[in-house]
Amino acid sequence: MFASRPVVHPMEVAAPAPAPANPAQQPPGVLMKDLPGMPGTPSGLGLRVTQLLFAAVSLAVMSSTSDFASVSAFCYLIAAAILQCVWSLSVAIVDIYALLVKRCLRNRRLVTLFAIGDTITCGVTFSGACAAAGITVLIDNDLNICSENHCSSFMTAVAMAFMCSFSLSPSFVLNLYSVASTRVLAAG
Amino acid sequence: MFASRPVVHPMEVAAPAPAPANPAQQPPGVLMKDLPGMPGTPSGLGLRVTQLLFAAVSLAVMSSTSDFASVSAFCYLIAAAILQCVWSLSVAIVDIYALLVKRCLRNRRLVTLFAIGDTITCGVTFSGACAAAGITVLIDNDLNICSENHCSSFMTAVAMAFMCSFSLSPSFVLNLYSVASTRVLAAG
Numbered sequence: 001m002f003a004s005r006p007v008v009h010p011m012e013v014a015a016p017a018p019a020p021a022n023p024a025q026q027p028p029g030v031l032m033k034d035l036p037g038m039p040g041t042p043s044g045l046g047l048r049v050t051q052l053l054f055a056a057v058s059l060a061v062m063s064s065t066s067d068f069a070s071v072s073a074f075c076y077l078i079a080a081a082i083l084q085c086v087w088s089l090s091v092a093i094v095d096i097y098a099l100l101v102k103r104c105l106r107n108r109r110l111v112t113l114f115a116i117g118d119t120i121t122c123g124v125t126f127s128g129a130c131a132a133a134g135i136t137v138l139i140d141n142d143l144n145i146c147s148e149n150h151c152s153s154f155m156t157a158v159a160m161a162f163m164c165s166f167s168l169s170p171s172f173v174l175n176l177y178s179v180a181s182t183r184v185l186a187a188g
Numbered sequence: 189m190f191a192s193r194p195v196v197h198p199m200e201v202a203a204p205a206p207a208p209a210n211p212a213q214q215p216p217g218v219l220m221k222d223l224p225g226m227p228g229t230p231s232g233l234g235l236r237v238t239q240l241l242f243a244a245v246s247l248a249v250m251s252s253t254s255d256f257a258s259v260s261a262f263c264y265l266i267a268a269a270i271l272q273c274v275w276s277l278s279v280a281i282v283d284i285y286a287l288l289v290k291r292c293l294r295n296r297r298l299v300t301l302f303a304i305g306d307t308i309t310c311g312v313t314f315s316g317a318c319a320a321a322g323i324t325v326l327i328d329n330d331l332n333i334c335s336e337n338h339c340s341s342f343m344t345a346v347a348m349a350f351m352c353s354f355s356l357s358p359s360f361v362l363n364l365y366s367v368a369s370t371r372v373l374a375a376g
Contacts, residue, residue: 071330073322126311127318134261134319135326142259173364180368 037170038178039091039114040098040105047171048092054164055084055125062132062157065150073131074154077161080128084164087121108182115175122168129161225358226366227279227302228286228293235359236280242352243272243313250320250345253338261319262342265349268316272352275309296370303363310356317349 036043059081068074091114098105105111136154140146224231247269256262279302286293293299324342328334 072325076322123314127314130315130318131322131325134264134322137260137319138323138326176361176364177368180365 035174035177037174038106039095039111039171039175040103041095042099044171044174045092045095045099047167048088048095050167051164051171052085052088052092054160054167055081055088058157058160058164059085061153061160065153065157067149071135073128073135074157077128077132077157080124081161081164084121084125084168087117091117106178106182108179111175111178111182115172115179118168118172118175122165122172125161125168126165129158129165132161133158223362223365225362226294227283227299227359227363228291229283230287232359232362233280233283233287235355236276236283238355239352239359240273240276240280242348242355243269243276246345246348246352247273249341249348253341253345255337259323261316261323262345265316265320265345268312269349269352272309272313272356275305279305294366294370296367299363299366299370303360303367306356306360306363310353310360313349313356314353317346317353320349321346 035041037047038044059078062068062074062078062081065074068078094105097103132154136151136158139149139154140151223229225235226232247266250256250262250266250269253262256266282293285291320342324339324346327337327342328339
């Protein structure tokens with residue numbers, strides 16, 4: 001079945017061989033309006049690239065410190081940043097494909113999948129950033145042992161992880177909004 | 189204007205003196221279906237009471253430790269639990285009022301207010317729980333200095349804060365869903 005629907009007629013050169021169409025399996029509820037930031041729009045792709053960049057910088061900076069492995073919260077932040085990179089990269093590739101072949105991604109199943117993925121990655125990245133921030137504040141403000149630690153690296157990684165989760169929240173809210181809208185339109 | 193609309197005719201004894209009605213200001217988009225867990229339903233009230241209990245237990249347990257003030261993350265968790273208690277108590281009172289006078293709270297402005305409040309308190313409580321969890325894991329697993337600290341109290345407080353934010357998520361998602369639904373129904 002089609003996972004995406006054509007908005008205008010796709011170019012024959014760019015479009016891959018389509019799967020056999022089954023009209024009975026086409027999802028009924030599709031939003032009419034294309035809000036900026038939703039999957040398949042240029043601003044949606046921009047959000048994904050921003051998330052990917054922030055997560056990659058956070059991962060790189062935290063991994064570059066020698067003593068991250070001694071603190072569980074920093075290891076968790078690294079795992080969260082890796083998950084975030086993989087997810088954002090995957091969705092960015094889908095977005096690029098949709099933009100290239102001019103297909104609309106506001107299909108109910110796809111949007112539900114994106115909403116679930118965004119919920120999980122947003123929660124994991126935000127919790128990793130908070131846990132690492134708690135440790136960084138403990139080292140910096142409460143114990144004052146910044147001289148023995150890589151405080152600036154920790155702070156940069158935490159700030160990038162927070163920026164990543166903040167840039168993830170528009171995608172998350174818009175996908176949840178799309179899911180609710182398509183369900184309401186399909187129901188009534 | 190009315191902030192809530194009557195579902196059945198309210199009892200004259202329980203209902204307070206109504207404000208002068210202005211039909212022009214009545215919000216147009218109201219959901220038809222009453223999902224369990226939404227504001228103004230018994231399960232919504234149950235969710236609020238659950239959140240209030242978890243936040244209160246977390247606050248009480250964390251405040252009972254003597255050395256919480258030396259760690260910023262624990263102070264932040266206490267502040268977050270206080271905010272959560274105040275918010276859940278306020279919404280629970282509104283829910284009890286709505287249930288007593290049998291009024292429907294699925295008004296667009298009220299639902300938007302609840303959604304914004306839930307977003308803020310959910311974020312604050314979850315971040316406080318994550319930061320405190322990071323410190324607790326550092327004390328317990330990484331440094332192994334549980335004998336000098338109140339690890340069990342910290343763990344209980346963190347677990348209660350997580351339970352509180354998890355019990356907040358149905359309210360948060362349902363309110364966001366209601367906001368999206370009412371906007372879609374009002375637009376189309």
